Amino acid sequence: MSVFSRRLAATLEERRASGLYRERLNLASAQGARVRVAGRELLNFCSNDYLGLAAHPKVVESLRRAAAEYGVGSGASHLVCGHSAPHHALEEALADFTGRPRALLFGSGFAANTGTLAALLRAGDTVLQDRLNHASLLDGGLHSGARLRRFAHNDLDDLARKLERAPEQADGATLVVVDGVFSMDGDVAPLAELAALTRERDAWLMVDDAHGFGVLGATGAGSTEAAGLGEAEVPVLMATLGKALGTAGAFVAGSEDLVEALLQLARNYIYSTAMPPAIAAAALTALQLLREEAWRRDHLRDLVERFRRGAAQLGLPLAEVHGPIQPLHVGEPDVAMALSAALRERGALVGAIRPPTVPAGTARLRVTLSAAHSEADVDCLLDTLGACWSRHAA
Ligand SMILES: *Cc1c(COP(=O)(O)O)cnc(C)c1O
Numbered sequence: 001m002s003v004f005s006r007r008l009a010a011t012l013e014e015r016r017a018s019g020l021y022r023e024r025l026n027l028a029s030a031q032g033a034r035v036r037v038a039g040r041e042l043l044n045f046c047s048n049d050y051l052g053l054a055a056h057p058k059v060v061e062s063l064r065r066a067a068a069e070y071g072v073g074s075g076a077s078h079l080v081c082g083h084s085a086p087h088h089a090l091e092e093a094l095a096d097f098t099g100r101p102r103a104l105l106f107g108s109g110f111a112a113n114t115g116t117l118a119a120l121l122r123a124g125d126t127v128l129q130d131r132l133n134h135a136s137l138l139d140g141g142l143h144s145g146a147r148l149r150r151f152a153h154n155d156l157d158d159l160a161r162k163l164e165r166a167p168e169q170a171d172g173a174t175l176v177v178v179d180g181v182f183s184m185d186g187d188v189a190p191l192a193e194l195a196a197l198t199r200e201r202d203a204w205l206m207v208d209d210a211h212g213f214g215v216l217g218a219t220g221a222g223s224t225e226a227a228g229l230g231e232a233e234v235p236v237l238m239a240t241l242g243k244a245l246g247t248a249g250a251f252v253a254g255s256e257d258l259v260e261a262l263l264q265l266a267r268n269y270i271y272s273t274a275m276p277p278a279i280a281a282a283a284l285t286a287l288q289l290l291r292e293e294a295w296r297r298d299h300l301r302d303l304v305e306r307f308r309r310g311a312a313q314l315g316l317p318l319a320e321v322h323g324p325i326q327p328l329h330v331g332e333p334d335v336a337m338a339l340s341a342a343l344r345e346r347g348a349l350v351g352a353i354r355p356p357t358v359p360a361g362t363a364r365l366r367v368t369l370s371a372a373h374s375e376a377d378v379d380c381l382l383d384t385l386g387a388c389w390s391r392h393a394a
Contacts, residue, residue, distance in 0.1 A: 018333075019333045019334050019337065019354070020333060020354055020355060020356075025037050025349075026038070030054065030055035031044070031047050031049045031054035031055055031246070032044065032049075032052070032054070032055055032372050033052070033370065033372040033373045033374070033377055035047075035349065037349070040347075041347075042344065042347055042348065042349040043347055043348045043349065043377055043380060043381060044349050044370075045348060045349060045350045045367050045368055045369070045381055046349055046350055046351035046366065046367075046368055047368060047370060048211070048242070048243040048244075048368060049243070049244075049246050049370055049372065050211075050214065050215050050243060050244045050300060050324045050368070050369075050370050050371065051214055051215070051244045051245075051246065051289075051290060051296045051297070051300070051370070051371045051372075052246075052296065052370050052371045052372030052373075053244070053245060053246030053247075053286045053289060053290070054246035054247070055246075056246065056286070056289060058285055058289060059246060059247070059282045059285050059286050059289070060282070061285075062278075062281045062282045062284070062285035063278045063279065063281065063282040064278075065281070066086055066277055066278035066280075066281030066282070067276075067278040070084055070086065070276075070277040070278060070281075071277075072276055072278065073273075073276060074087075074273055074274035074275065074276055074277055075273075076273060076274065077269075077270060077271065077272055077273055077274060078105075078263075078269065078274045079263070079269075079270055082273060082274030083274055084274075084277045084280075085277075086277040086278070086280040086281040086284065087105055087274060087275070087277060087280045089280075089281075089284055090105065090280040090281075090283055090284045090287070091103045091104065091105055091251070093284055093287055093288075094251050094253060094287070095253055097219075097221055097287060097291065098221055098222070098224075098225075098237055098239075098253045099221070099225075099230055099231070100231050100237060100253035100254055100255075101231070101254070101255055101256050101259075102253065102254070102255070102256055102258075102259035102260075103251045103252065103253040103259065104251060104252050104253075104259045104262050104263060104269065105249055105250070105251050105274075105275065105280065106249060106250045106251065106252065106266075106268065106269060106272075107249055107250075107268075107272055107273070107274070107275050108240075108242075108248070108249060108250055109134075109136060109208070109210055109238070109239075109240035109242070109250040110135075110136040111250070111268040111269075111272060112238050112240075112250040112251065112252055112268070113134070113136035113137050113139075113140045113208060113238060114136055114139055114140035114143065114268055115140075115262070115266035115267060115268030115269055116140070116206070116236065116238065116252050116262060116266060117137070117140030117141055117143075117144045117175075117177070117206075118140060118143060118144050118145075118266065118267065118268075119261065119262050119265040119266040119267075120144075120175060120204075120206075120236070120261075121141075121144035121145060121146035121173075121175060122144075122145050122146065123145045123146065124146075124167065124168055124169035124171065124172035125144075125145075125146035125147070125167055125168065125169075125172045125173045125174065125175065126146055126147045126148075126149060126166035126167045126168050126172060126173075126174045126175070127141045127144060127146045127147070127148050127149070127174075127175045127176075127177060128149050128150075128151055128159060128162050128163065128166065128174065128175070128176045128177070128203075129141055129148065129149070129150050129151070129176075129177045129178070130150070130151060130153055130154065130177070130178045130179065130182075130189065131150045131151065131152060131153045132153045132179070132182050132184070132185065133150075133177060133178065133179055133208070134179055134183060134208055134210065136208075137177050137179070137208055138150075141177065146168075146172075146175075147166075147168045149162050149166070153182075154187070154189060154190060156190060156193050156194070156197060159176065159194070159197060160197060163176075163197065163198075163201045163203065166201075166203070173203070173204070174198075174201065174202075174203035174204070175203065175204050175205075175206055175236075176194060176197075176198045176203055176204070176205050176206070177205075177206045177207075177208070178191075178194060178205075178206075178207060178208070179207075179208050179209075179210070179211070180207045180208065180209035180210075180211070180212035180213075180216075180222060180223030180224065181209070181210075181211035181212040181215075181216070181223055181323060181325070182211075183210065183211055183325070184325075184327065184353055184357060184358050184364070184366060185319065185321065185325070185327055186211075186319065186321040186323050186324075186325030186326060186327055187319070187320075187321045188212070188216075188223055188226075188321075188323070189207070189223070191205075191207065191223060191224060191227035191229055191234070192227045192228070192229065195227075195229050195233035195234060199233065204235045204236060205233065205234050205235065205236070206234075206235070206236035206237075206238065207223065207224055207234050207236070207237055207238070208238045208239075209222040209223050209224065209237060209238065209239040210238075210239060210240040210243055210250075211243060211244075211323070211325060212224075212226070212239075213239035213240070213243070213244055213245070214243070214244025214245055214290050215244050215297065215300065215323065215324060216323070219291065219294075220244075220290050220291065220294070220297055222237075222239060224237060231253075231254060231255060235254055235255065235258065236252065236254050236258065237252065237253045237254060238250065238251070238252045238253075239251060239253075241283045241286075244290065245283055245286045245287060245290065246286050247279055247282050247283040247286055248275065248279050248283075249275045249279060249280070249283065295371075296371040297371070299371050300324055300369060300370065300371045301322075302375075303324075303369045303371075303373055303375065303378050304322060304323065304324055304326065304369055305322070306375060306378050306379075307326060307367070307369060307378050307381070307382065308322070308326070310378070310379070310382035311326075311328070311382065311385070314382065314385060314386050314389065316328055316385060316389060317329050317330070324368055324369045324370065325366065325367075325368055326366075326367040326368070326369065327353070327364045327365070327366050327367070328364055328365040328367060328385075329362060329363075329364045330363055330364060330365065330393050331361055331362065331363060332361070332363055333352070333354040333355065333363040335363065335392060335393055336352035336353065336354060336363040336364060336365060337352050337354075338392045339352065339365055339388060339389070339392045339393060340352035340365060342388040342391070342392055343365075343384055343385070343388055346384045346387065346388065347380075347384065348380070348381050348384045348385075350365050350366070350367055350381075351365070351366045352364075352365060352366075353365070353366045367381070
């Protein structure tokens with residue numbers, strides 16, 4: 001047996017033994033309040049389709065029409081001949097919506113983060129990241145050549161201490177990077193304070209708003225809008241199109257020079273095939289719906305508060321967060337798995353989140369709500385949680 005064969009078998013065995021083995025669902029339906037899995041219809045409380053746009057008829061129709069006109073594949077990277085009118089229109093709409101001079105599309109949020117950090121940073125720089133930042137930000141920081149330091153979650157004092165010692169070299173730059181909304185905890189970064197602190201120290205702030213974009217702020221432009229911050233305070237804004245916008249891909253928005261430099265330097269942008277133009281067309285329609293239909297955000301907020309009231313009455317371990325991500329902490333992975341299985345047995349799909357996605361000892365159920373849900377759906381989830389919780393947790 002080769003070293004690889006032995007190593008792979010041992011790694012898989014170790015994952016199984018520690019209760020951390022992962023399996024995929026195989027859906028036989030579109031995303032929505034209900035999904036079909038293994039011949040059963042389940043109420044879906046684990047999608048990031050927060051506004052219910054992933055299968056919206058107008059979004060689907062845009063994709064269909066653009067595919068008829070532009071075909072399916074983009075054919076090349078943006079810089080060769082893969083950049084088409086739908087991509088361009090989407091970039092302009094995203095820049096306008098986020099109040100930034102320009103925006104640049106990437107194939108995925110993972111690529112946008114790793115590509116942007118590698119292009120911005122060099123040896124002698126320092127990148128300071130919240131401990132709970134998304135894996136793509138941490139990977140991007142590690143591979144950037146800059147010195148990577150992680151600060152305690154949402155801890156401004158810890159960050160201030162680490163900013164004192166940055167950058168590594170006199171002519172180096174310092175970048176502070178946070179998730180706007182933390183994906184597994186649902187809490188928000190203290191963006192106004194972070195912006196003040198970074199500006200004081202002549203550093204830049206980058207916000208990954210994958211979970212705030214479309215959900216937070218008066219117009220849905222995200223956590224930076226909610227905090228009243230523009231490009232001067234948050235020079236690098238990244239968000240994904242695969243969550244609230246219900247499509248796929250991501251963008252980085254900022255100054256003319258930032259976007260032009262990413263276009264020239266970001267390897268994940270330059271050496272990667274552009275997303276299909278029809279996806280860009282669908283995302284543009286989703287963005288229009290997001291802007292026109294404020295009721296989606298209002299309804300989502302009402303559902304979140306309804307869920308929280310009911311969960312509090314049941315004595316469930318709610319976190320002090322008021323967005324569509326509602327974690328219920330249970331601690332050990334086997335408890336989270338047992339609860340998730342029991343809920344599914346009764347018709348509710350809720351993800352169990354375990355290490356290494358979250359720190360050891362903090363396994364949880366991650367309930368996500370969507371504007372696609374009705375009040376009755378939320379009540380049904382609460383009934384199901386009530387029936388399962390005491391048997392498996394407590
Ligand atoms: C989902 C996510 C990403 C990655 O985006 P993809 O488009 O799915 O690759 C990046 N950052 C955060 C915070 C995310 O939740």
